Amino acid sequence: MITGASAGIGRATAITLAQQGAQIIALGRRADALQALQDALPAGSVRLLPGDLNDDAYLQQVAALAPEVDIFINNAGVLRYAPILDLSPEDCAWMFQTNVLAALKITQIIARAMVARQRGGHIVFMSSIAAREVYRLASVYCATKHALSALARSFRLELQGAGIKVTEVAPGMVDTDIRTGSDHPDVLASVANRKFKPLTAQEVADAVAYAVQANPNCCPDLIELRPQGSF
Numbered sequence: 001m002i003t004g005a006s007a008g009i010g011r012a013t014a015i016t017l018a019q020q021g022a023q024i025i026a027l028g029r030r031a032d033a034l035q036a037l038q039d040a041l042p043a044g045s046v047r048l049l050p051g052d053l054n055d056d057a058y059l060q061q062v063a064a065l066a067p068e069v070d071i072f073i074n075n076a077g078v079l080r081y082a083p084i085l086d087l088s089p090e091d092c093a094w095m096f097q098t099n100v101l102a103a104l105k106i107t108q109i110i111a112r113a114m115v116a117r118q119r120g121g122h123i124v125f126m127s128s129i130a131a132r133e134v135y136r137l138a139s140v141y142c143a144t145k146h147a148l149s150a151l152a153r154s155f156r157l158e159l160q161g162a163g164i165k166v167t168e169v170a171p172g173m174v175d176t177d178i179r180t181g182s183d184h185p186d187v188l189a190s191v192a193n194r195k196f197k198p199l200t201a202q203e204v205a206d207a208v209a210y211a212v213q214a215n216p217n218c219c220p221d222l223i224e225l226r227p228q229g230s231f
């Protein structure tokens with residue numbers, strides 16, 4: 001099961017894992033984008049569950065499928081860049097709600113099912129380099145990723161006795177649409193002056209594929225990925 005499979009890193013991960021033999025359950029709000037993902041892959045390899053992770057009724061649909069999930073990629077996330085004094089309360093709440101609280105809720109649902117099944121499992125959190133560093137214009141996003149990383153480590157601590165692996169994948173800048181909603185002039189200038197080439201979604205998907213296929217006794221706890229020349 002992959003959240004945020006309709007675009008970017010989640011879509012690339014869904015395609016990569018499907019090509020390597022996984023049965024995918026693809027989540028995201030945009031039904032048309034999920035349909036396009038399904039059309040791009042062999043018939044029967046992808047099931048779609050469109051909906052909003054901030055909607056409790058939708059999470060009940062997710063819970064109904066949870067007993068089938070061996071690998072959960074907790075990837076969906078949102079970002080709005082702005083100077084810290086210009087961030088609206090709505091944008092702050094939106095980022096914390098989606099990146100932290102919704103991510104926590106759905107992981108609890110999946111992890112409870114994994115524990116009940118007594119067959120182990122693997123949970124991958126898509127955090128960010130922003131889980132350990134902070135950047136100008138990204139204050140609240142960085143705070144959400146710090147929080148998500150803390151949750152990933154807590155799930156690992158508390159679930160390893162149940163045979164459940166938890167991996168945190170922490171990319172630096174990746175070339176996706178996540179920044180399209182940030183049109184503050186300072187942000188646009190900062191992007192225009194960037195001096196390195198971002199990672200691709202495929203490069204992140206390859207790291208996820210490595211993590212979930214590690215030997216049974218090996219848990220890649222944290223994989224940080226940085227574009228060359230970015231620091």
Ligand SMILES: NC(=O)c1ccc[n+]([C@@H]2O[C@H](COP(=O)([O-])OP(=O)(O)OC[C@H]3O[C@@H](n4cnc5c(N)ncnc54)[C@H](OP(=O)(O)O)[C@@H]3O)[C@@H](O)[C@H]2O)c1
Nearest residue numbers: 004006007008009028029030053076077128173174176178
């Ligand atoms: N791009 C980067 O530079 C970068 C770097 C480090 C980490 N990350 C992290 O990687 C993850 C994926 O980001 P991306 O770069 O691939 O961005 P993206 O292309 O914008 O994809 C974000 C995904 O999240 C889904 N999503 C957002 N809000 C949702 C909600 N309320 N309910 C359900 N799905 C929701 C979106 O689907 P719908 O719009 O269809 O709902 C979309 O599939 C995020 O957690 C991001 O923080 C990104």
